[in-house]
Amino acid sequence: MQQPAPVLSPDANSMDDLCAQLSARADQVSDIADWPAESLRLCGASGVYRWFLSEDMGGYGWSATDQIRGYLRLAQSDLNTTFVITQYMGALRRIAASGNQVVIGDWLEQLASGERFGTVGISHLTTSRRHLNRPVLRAEVSGDGYTLDGMSPWVTGAPHADLYVTGATLPDSQQILLAVPSALDGIEAGPGNDLVALSASCTDQVTFRRVHVDHSMLLSGPSEHVLQAAEGVRTGGLQTSTLAIGLARAAVTYLADEASRRDDLQEASTELCREVDALEKRLLHASVGDTDCDASEIRGAANRLALRTTQAALTAAKGSGFVKGHPVGRWCREALFFLVWSCPQPIAQAHLCEFAFGPH
Numbered sequence: 001m002q003q004p005a006p007v008l009s010p011d012a013n014s015m016d017d018l019c020a021q022l023s024a025r026a027d028q029v030s031d032i033a034d035w036p037a038e039s040l041r042l043c044g045a046s047g048v049y050r051w052f053l054s055e056d057m058g059g060y061g062w063s064a065t066d067q068i069r070g071y072l073r074l075a076q077s078d079l080n081t082t083f084v085i086t087q088y089m090g091a092l093r094r095i096a097a098s099g100n101q102v103v104i105g106d107w108l109e110q111l112a113s114g115e116r117f118g119t120v121g122i123s124h125l126t127t128s129r130r131h132l133n134r135p136v137l138r139a140e141v142s143g144d145g146y147t148l149d150g151m152s153p154w155v156t157g158a159p160h161a162d163l164y165v166t167g168a169t170l171p172d173s174q175q176i177l178l179a180v181p182s183a184l185d186g187i188e189a190g191p192g193n194d195l196v197a198l199s200a201s202c203t204d205q206v207t208f209r210r211v212h213v214d215h216s217m218l219l220s221g222p223s224e225h226v227l228q229a230a231e232g233v234r235t236g237g238l239q240t241s242t243l244a245i246g247l248a249r250a251a252v253t254y255l256a257d258e259a260s261r262r263d264d265l266q267e268a269s270t271e272l273c274r275e276v277d278a279l280e281k282r283l284l285h286a287s288v289g290d291t292d293c294d295a296s297e298i299r300g301a302a303n304r305l306a307l308r309t310t311q312a313a314l315t316a317a318k319g320s321g322f323v324k325g326h327p328v329g330r331w332c333r334e335a336l337f338f339l340v341w342s343c344p345q346p347i348a349q350a351h352l353c354e355f356a357f358g359p360h
């Protein structure tokens with residue numbers, strides 16, 4: 001089995017090698033049977049999962065800016081695998097930030113090495129099923145822990161996970177965040193939904209039928225807003241925009257290559273490349289805490305640019321790009337994902353306005 005060199009910085013040669021391998025595999029992926037096990041293995045063996053952990057926790061301690069630069073490269077090469085990694089790293093980072101030494105000791109290194117896979121099911125506490133009268137995943141105190149009952153509606157890599165980091169609501173409306181091993185009795189993960197794009201992320205609901213979780217697995221809470229309480233971990237933020245800009249970069253790179261042979265594409269290609277460069281620059285400024293760069297403004301701009309660049313690439317690719325298997329068609333479908341993935345309400349509202357009344 002091939003052992004890649006570790007990627008110790010976003011500019012390392014080993015990063016180019018890893019991205020080339022991911023990119024070559026991305027075109028073969030289309031449905032739930034194509035879970036990217038080998039791409040995830042390559043990322044684990046390259047140390048990708050250590051980018052996100054401090055050195056004292058066994059990581060490489062990359063800065064926020066380097067993490068974003070790394071994600072930009074990965075997303076440009078293979079959005080499906082990169083998206084799976086964001087959810088996996090969501091679980092890893094919440095465990096690292098929890099201070100729970102039992103879970104850290106039992107799980108962190110195995111997740112960071114890629115030996116075991118973890119994921120998050122937390123959207124029902126933020127952007128999913130919030131309009132319903134009753135929480136979809138409920139917890140009650142029982143004996144030396146909690147009993148979970150209900151479901152987590154969106155869990156990426158659900159059938160492949162060894163561990164779920166998930167949130168649940170207690171009868172008094174307080175929330176808890178737990179690390180839940182998938183082997184516990186009463187857990188059932190769906191095989192993955194057939195999606196408009198990213199089906200190979202095997203995203204599905206996970207059902208919990210009176211699952212007993214030991215108190216030692218509590219990561220945070222009980223508290224009113226358990227996801228906000230976790231130090232050093234933010235939901236949404238710049239990560240989603242990073243993946244959208246990585247996808248836009250893939251599209252404009254394709255367009256520029258076509259434009260090198262076709263004069264009629266040059267003006268559009270030059271303008272869209274300029275916009276991707278400018279937005280990437282704003283993203284990197286925001287990652288060092290530049291307060292002039294508003295994260296939600298960047299998210300809206302990244303969504304728009306992902307849609308525009310991928311559709312420009314399809315226009316250039318013509319009918320050939322519309323044939324299943326051509327990367328440009330896949331990128332167009334993937335761009336739609338950013339309209340729904342952890343999309344904050346004000347941004348969704350702004351998009352609706354533009355769709356209804358046209359851009360300002």
Ligand SMILES: Cc1cc2nc3c(=O)[nH]c(=O)nc-3n(C[C@H](O)[C@H](O)[C@H](O)COP(=O)(O)OP(=O)(O)OC[C@H]3O[C@@H](n4cnc5c(N)ncnc54)[C@H](O)[C@@H]3O)c2cc1C
Nearest residue numbers: 087120121122123127128129131154155156203340341342
């Ligand atoms: C491919 C994919 C992967 C994902 N992976 C993860 C993951 O790994 N972990 C994770 O935590 N989350 C994940 N998510 C969840 C994501 O971040 C959002 O939470 C999700 O897209 C919200 O969509 P929803 O349909 O659940 O929203 P909901 O708000 O529940 O909407 C569902 C339906 O309810 C109705 N509705 C909505 N609002 C109202 C209202 N106000 N009044 C009446 N009816 C209403 C509409 O008919 C709507 O279609 C993923 C999502 C996708 C698409």
